[in-house]
Amino acid sequence: MLTKNHRELVAAAINHAVATHDGDAHTVAAALLTRSGRVILGLNTHHFLGGPCGEISAISNHAAHCPDDPIVAVAAAYGPTASVIAPCGKCRQILFDLDPNIECIIRVANGLEAHQVRALLPHAYDWRAMEAPQLIYMWEGYETLIRDGRKRQTIRVDDPFRRGPAILVFEKSNGETITIDAHVDQVRTLPRAALSEQDALRDGFDCLESLHAALDQHYPDLGDDIPVDIVEFSLAGAQAETGAAMRSAATTE
Secondary structure, eight states: OOOHHHHHHHHHHHHHHHHHOOSSSOOEEEEEEETTSOEEEEEOOOOTTOOOOHHHHHHHHHHHHOTTSOEEEEEEEETTTTEEEOOOHHHHHHHHHHOTTOEEEEEETTEEEEEEHHHHSTTOOOGGGSSSOEEEEEOGGGHHHHHTTSOOEEEESSOOOOSEEEEEEEEOTTSOEEEEEEEEEEEEEEEGGGOOHHHHHHTTOSSHHHHHHHHHHHOTTOOTTSEEEEEEEEEOHHHHHHHHHHHHHHHHO
16 A cells, blocks of 8 residues: 555646646656655656656756755656556666665556565666675575685686675575675686686585586586686685684694
8 A cells, every 4th residue: 555645646746747748748747755755746858859757857856956855756647647657767777876765656456556666677787886895695505614714715607706895695594694794806717627626625625526516516507618717705804814713723623
């Protein structure tokens, strides 16, 4: 169900669309709801050279009148029929760029619902992630090996990484997610057949045969000539010191 604020936002979009459309260049109106409760309206302008959608016009009006009052929700309507419509692809990306948490009012099978724009744009381009640490997803069974220093690399196929800050992510079977700050120190690419015993040991395996068995399990069609990336990493800060201490204690024993 929609909230009271959502219903009022939908009504504002429909009323503006019905009142201002001309059946030609101006057919779609949009209404934005801000954090303070303010409603900002916009109207599309169609032209054969292109023109702004109703949502974009509303965003421009928002920037002109209350840029410091964040947008929290948006609704759009088609004037000739007074129908609530979902934002187009371009509008979804622009809204996502403003804030992935902005709610869009859309029609689904059971009526109108509010969905965050991130849900309307799966696998979106996110400019915020371009300089963020790389996320390297790891099997939960590797956590102990990584923490105590026995695993300092991961072998990946069609999963490229680069030198720089990284976060190791362990999604556990109990629903818990554990992260470890790390740094990718080097990435080497070579054919699977060129993997060595040393590569197996650095990857936490006791021998090359065990490494190949694990690769066959993860990548059933991985031929000997297919390139693999050896991603070497180190742990950051205190986590690296903890790992060193664990290795030292094990050696002493």
